[in-house]
Amino acid sequence: MQVFAVPLAGVLAVGGLSSSAFAAPKQPQQTPQETGAQLDAAAAQALRGMSLEEKVGQLFVTWVNGKSADEVNPKNQTDFGVDTAAQAVQKYHLGGVIYFNNSSRDxxxxxxxxxxLSNGLQRAAIASGAHIPLQIGTDQEGGTVTRMGAPATEFPNSMAIAAGRDTxxxxxxxxxxxxxxxxxGINQDYAPDADVNSNPANPVIGVRxxxxxxxLASSFVTAEVKGYQNSGPASQTVSSTAKHFPGHGDAATDSHTGLPKINxxxxxxxAIDVPPFKAAIAAGIDSIMSAHIQFPxxxxxxxxATLSKPIITGKLRGELGYNGVVITDSLEMQGVRELHSDAEIPVLALKAGVDQLLMPVHLDVAVNAxxxxxKxxxxxxxxxxxxVLRVLKLKLKRxxxxxxxxxxxxxxxxxGxxxxxxxxxxxxxxxITAIANDAGVLPLKQKPSSVLVTGWGATTTQxxxxxxxxxxxKATALATxxxxxxxxxAExxxxxxxxxxxxxxxxxxxxFPLQGKLLQALMDTGKPVVAVAAQIPYDAGYANPVPTWLATYGYITPSLExxxxxxxxxTKPSGKLPVDVPAGADVHTVKYPFGHGLTW
Structure with missing residues (x-):
C-alpha cells in the first residue's frame, strides 16, 4: 500500500525506517496530508519490529549538551555517560530532544x-535502533519565552498579541x-500557552x-494552532503544544520551585480553564502538555496533574475526547518531584495516560525504571x-x-x-496599551530633545x-x-x-514595592513622567503617584520600538487590556477593566 510520497514498504524496514532513505540532508519534499486510518496503519507497521528498548526510547524527550551533534561536551558524560549529543540519542533510542539557550544548556x-545540529542529531537517530527520526522541540512562545532569538524573528508575548485584538x-x-x-530542523514548538491567567499574582504564567x-484566550489559541500546524505542507510546519493542562492560570506558586494547589x-x-484546551483540540492540536499542579x-x-489518571485519562482523554500526544512539563521541576522519587515519576506518568516524558532529571534512572x-x-x-503509536502517528502526520x-x-x-x-x-x-493618562502628559506637546529611561532592566532600559x-x-539609560x-x-x-x-x-x-519609591521621587522632580508596565500590566493598579501608565506586556526589541x-x-496607542487590572493586591476590586485602553 502506498501511503506517503514513497511506497511505505520501501522505507519501513524491520519495524523502523531504513537509514538508507536518509543518507544525506536534502530539501524537504512535500508530503500529502493523510487520513487518520492511513496514519494508524503506517504507525502500526513501524511499531511491529521495534524492541522494548526502542519503544521506551520513543517516549523520552531530553536536553542535549553542545552546539553540534558530534561536539565532545563534558556535560554529556555527566548527564548521559557518553561524550556527544549524537551518542546520547543513539544510546537511549530517543524519541525527541529539546533545545535551550541558557548558560547551562546552550x-x-x-x-x-x-x-x-538538527541534521546531525537526525542522522544519529536514523542510524540507530528502529531508525526513527526525532521530534526536535523548543519553547518558542514569543516574548519572555523565546529560545531562538535574533537574527530570527522575535514576537511579543501572547498577552501583547491579544491586546491588539486581532486573531x-x-x-x-x-x-x-x-x-x-x-x-x-525544529519540528515541535511547546506553544501556545492555553492557560487563562485568572490570578494576577500568578508568578509563572502572566503575560505568557x-x-x-x-x-478571548480560546480564540487566540485557535488562531495560533492554525498558524503552527496548518500554514503549509507538513514538512514546513511544526507540531503545536497547548499547555499546561488542566490549567495553570490560577496558580499562586511557581511549579518550578513548588507544588501549586488550585482551589x-x-x-x-x-467554565474558566477548559475552553482554551477544548478550542485547541477542536483545531487539531498535535500535543498537550500537563501541569505539575494539584487540583483537588x-x-x-x-x-x-501530570501523575493523575483521573485528570489525564479521565478528564483530558475521556471528557474532552483528546487522543493525541500528551507530554509532561519538565520532570526536573519541583512540582512533580515533591511527592515521588525520580524513578517513580515516569512510571506513574505513563500509568496516568501521558505519552512523552520531558526532561527527567536522571535519564538513565527514568528509562530503566x-x-x-x-518487564x-x-x-x-x-x-x-x-x-508509541501516538508518537509515531504524530511524526508521520507532521x-x-x-x-x-x-x-x-x-x-x-x-x-529573520x-x-x-x-x-x-x-x-x-x-x-501598546494606554492604561492611564490622567494629567494629559501624552501626547507630548512637542518632541523632547532628551529623555531619561530609568527603572527596571539594564538591557531593557538601554x-x-x-x-x-x-x-x-537623545536618550540616557539609568537602570535601577x-x-x-x-x-x-537619588541618582x-x-x-x-x-x-x-x-x-x-x-x-x-x-x-517589589521599592519601585514605587522611585516613582514618587521622579514625580517630585516636576518633570513629565511616563510609567511603563514592562511585563505584567497589573503594575498600573498599585497605588502610586504617576498619572500616566502604558503597558507593553514584555520587553523584546519590537515592543520597545x-x-x-x-x-x-x-503612533497612537491602540491596545486593549486582555485582563482586569485590580486595585493593587485587592484582587476583588477592579481598577482598570478588561477591554480598557485609551487613545488620542
Whole structure:
C-alpha cells in the first residue's frame, strides 16, 4: 500500500525506517496530508519490529549538551555517560530532544548552526535502533519565552498579541515562528500557552497567557494552532503544544520551585480553564502538555496533574475526547518531584495516560525504571504500545519521518527575513496599551530633545534608550532594578532634572514595592513622567503617584520600538487590556477593566 510520497514498504524496514532513505540532508519534499486510518496503519507497521528498548526510547524527550551533534561536551558524560549529543540519542533510542539557550544548556549560536545540529542529531537517530527520526522541540512562545532569538524573528508575548485584538496577527505570528523553526530542523514548538491567567499574582504564567478571559484566550489559541500546524505542507510546519493542562492560570506558586494547589471548583474549572484546551483540540492540536499542579476538585488524591489518571485519562482523554500526544512539563521541576522519587515519576506518568516524558532529571534512572516496570508487568506492554503509536502517528502526520532534514544553505533565506521582521513590528505596534493618562502628559506637546529611561532592566532600559535615539531624541539609560536603593533613586531623580521627559520601566511592582519609591521621587522632580508596565500590566493598579501608565506586556526589541513611537507621538496607542487590572493586591476590586485602553 502506498501511503506517503514513497511506497511505505520501501522505507519501513524491520519495524523502523531504513537509514538508507536518509543518507544525506536534502530539501524537504512535500508530503500529502493523510487520513487518520492511513496514519494508524503506517504507525502500526513501524511499531511491529521495534524492541522494548526502542519503544521506551520513543517516549523520552531530553536536553542535549553542545552546539553540534558530534561536539565532545563534558556535560554529556555527566548527564548521559557518553561524550556527544549524537551518542546520547543513539544510546537511549530517543524519541525527541529539546533545545535551550541558557548558560547551562546552550544549543543556539545562530540559525545555520542550529540547522546543522538538527541534521546531525537526525542522522544519529536514523542510524540507530528502529531508525526513527526525532521530534526536535523548543519553547518558542514569543516574548519572555523565546529560545531562538535574533537574527530570527522575535514576537511579543501572547498577552501583547491579544491586546491588539486581532486573531489574524496570532495566526501570522505562529506561522512565521513555525516556518522559521522548521527551517532549522525544529519540528515541535511547546506553544501556545492555553492557560487563562485568572490570578494576577500568578508568578509563572502572566503575560505568557493570552488573557484572563476564557473566550478571548480560546480564540487566540485557535488562531495560533492554525498558524503552527496548518500554514503549509507538513514538512514546513511544526507540531503545536497547548499547555499546561488542566490549567495553570490560577496558580499562586511557581511549579518550578513548588507544588501549586488550585482551589477551584470543578464547575469553575469547566467554565474558566477548559475552553482554551477544548478550542485547541477542536483545531487539531498535535500535543498537550500537563501541569505539575494539584487540583483537588478534579483529583482529591493530591497527586500533581501530570501523575493523575483521573485528570489525564479521565478528564483530558475521556471528557474532552483528546487522543493525541500528551507530554509532561519538565520532570526536573519541583512540582512533580515533591511527592515521588525520580524513578517513580515516569512510571506513574505513563500509568496516568501521558505519552512523552520531558526532561527527567536522571535519564538513565527514568528509562530503566520504565523498562523494569514493563518487564515486571507493572506497566502492560499494551500501554507502552499505545503511547508509541501516538508518537509515531504524530511524526508521520507532521512529515518528520519523510522530511527529517533541513538545508543549512537556505536557512537565512527563510529566517529573520525583512517581511517577517516587519510583521513582528506591526503586531508589537498594535499592542501598546494606554492604561492611564490622567494629567494629559501624552501626547507630548512637542518632541523632547532628551529623555531619561530609568527603572527596571539594564538591557531593557538601554535598548529603549537606543530606540529613542534612533528616532532623533537623545536618550540616557539609568537602570535601577526591581529593588532600587536610596542612592540609585537619588541618582535617577538628579538625572531626571537634566532631561525633558522621564520614562520609567516597572516589573512586578506588587512584589517589589521599592519601585514605587522611585516613582514618587521622579514625580517630585516636576518633570513629565511616563510609567511603563514592562511585563505584567497589573503594575498600573498599585497605588502610586504617576498619572500616566502604558503597558507593553514584555520587553523584546519590537515592543520597545513600539513604545518609543507612542511616547514620541509617532503612533497612537491602540491596545486593549486582555485582563482586569485590580486595585493593587485587592484582587476583588477592579481598577482598570478588561477591554480598557485609551487613545488620542
Amino acid at each position: 544549543n543556539f549560536d545562530d540559525p545555520t548552526q542550529v540547522a546543522k 489574524g496577527s496570532a495566526t501570522k505570528a505562529a506561522t512565521i515562528l513555525g516556518h522559521e523553526l522548521r527551517a532549522v 497567557s493570552f488573557s484572563g478571559r476564557p473566550d 477551584r471548583s470543578e464547575a469553575d474549572w469547566r 476538585s478534579l483529583d482529591p488524591s493530591g497527586e500533581p 520504565v523498562l523494569a516496570a514493563v 515486571s508487568g507493572d506497566l502492560p506492554m499494551q500501554r507502552i504500545d499505545q503511547s 512529515g518528520i519521518l519523510f522530511s527529517p532534514f533541513n538545508n543549512p544553505a537556505q536557512v537565512m533565506k527563510k529566517v 527575513t525583512p517581511e517577517h521582521l516587519a510583521a513582528a513590528q506591526g503586531i508589537a505596534d498594535r499592542s 535598548t529603549l534608550a537606543d530606540r529613542f535615539t534612533a528616532h532623533g531624541t 532594578g526591581q529593588t532600587p536603593t536610596d542612592a540609585q533613586i 535617577a531623580a538628579a538625572a531626571a532634572k537634566q532631561n525633558d521627559v522621564v520614562v520609567v520601566l516597572t516589573n512586578n511592582l506588587g512584589g 513600539a513604545l518609543a513611537k507612542v511616547v514620541l507621538g509617532e
